[in-house]
Amino acid sequence: GESVGLHLPTLSVQEGDNSIINCAYSNSASDYFIWYKQESGKGPQFIIDIRSNMDKRQGQRVTVLLNKTVKHLSLQIAATQPGDSAVYFCAENHWRDDKIIFGKGTRLHILP
Amino acid sequence: EAGVTQFPSHSVIEKGQTVTLRCDPISGHDNLYWYRRVMGKEIKFLLHFVKESKQDESGMPNNRFLAERTGGTYSTLKVQPAELEDSGVYFCASSLNTGDASTDTQYFGPGTRLTVL
Numbered sequence: 001g002e003s004v005g006l007h008l009p010t011l012s013v014q015e016g017d018n019s020i021i022n023c024a025y026s027n028s029a030s031d032y033f034i035w036y037k038q039e040s041g042k043g044p045q046f047i048i049d050i051r052s053n054m055d056k057r058q059g060q061r062v063t064v065l066l067n068k069t070v071k072h073l074s075l076q077i078a079a080t081q082p083g084d085s086a087v088y089f090c091a092e093n094h095w096r097d098d099k100i101i102f103g104k105g106t107r108l109h110i111l112p
Numbered sequence: 113e114a115g116v117t118q119f120p121s122h123s124v125i126e127k128g129q130t131v132t133l134r135c136d137p138i139s140g141h142d143n144l145y146w147y148r149r150v151m152g153k154e155i156k157f158l159l160h161f162v163k164e165s166k167q168d169e170s171g172m173p174n175n176r177f178l179a180e181r182t183g184g185t186y187s188t189l190k191v192q193p194a195e196l197e198d199s200g201v202y203f204c205a206s207s208l209n210t211g212d213a214s215t216d217t218q219y220f221g222p223g224t225r226l227t228v229l
Contacts (some may be wrong), residue, residue, distance in 0.1 A: 043203050043221050043223050046217050046218070046219065049217070098143065099160060100205075103154055104153070
């Protein structure tokens with residue numbers, strides 16, 4: 001069945017270093033993937049997305065990589081800052097089906 | 113522009129009581145979604161409205177949950193009677209309805225934390 005999962009529940013990164021958050025998905029029919037950031041007391045906030053016909057997309061300090069061969073998605077955050085501390089969710093969507101399927105989330109800790 | 117708002121932010125009720133959660137989507141967004149996250153689990157889809165019509169309610173756990181969106185504006189989610197396992201955070205999201213999920217970004221509200229004792 002469908003599933004979107006995360007390899008690690010927590011990730012600790014030194015301030016200024018790059019962060020890489022990984023995600024695996026199992027539904028090969030998924031054609032749209034999203035990364036969300038959730039800070040304490042807030043709802044998930046859209047960060048970046050990628051369609052299945054792409055393998056890389058860049059935003060401001062963030063890059064999403066998609067490897068359809070191994071059904072793997074990653075979020076790279078450059079020069080991690082204290083404000084990046086949050087739980088990050090990968091999610092998938094199919095164009096015929098509006099509902100988003102979320103993974104369990106990875107908590108990112110920034111070390112001073 | 114105001115984002116998605118939800119009321120209340122927290123609700124503590126006893127088992128067997130009724131609770132009604134409210135969501136006000138972003139103005140102009142025809143799509144409205146309810147999701148919830150129970151302790152230790154991932155965020156799960158509950159249902160999807162397009163304007164006032166239920167497009168997909170496949171995620172609703174049982175008939176104790178009733179969602180409405182009269183007039184196609186705000187939505188309510190009522191739990192009656194509430195059970196212990198209903199505790200969690202209930203999120204609402206809204207998006208435009210262009211028909212392309214990659215452009216109809218879902219914007220989430222802050223959630224309502226429901227605790228059933």
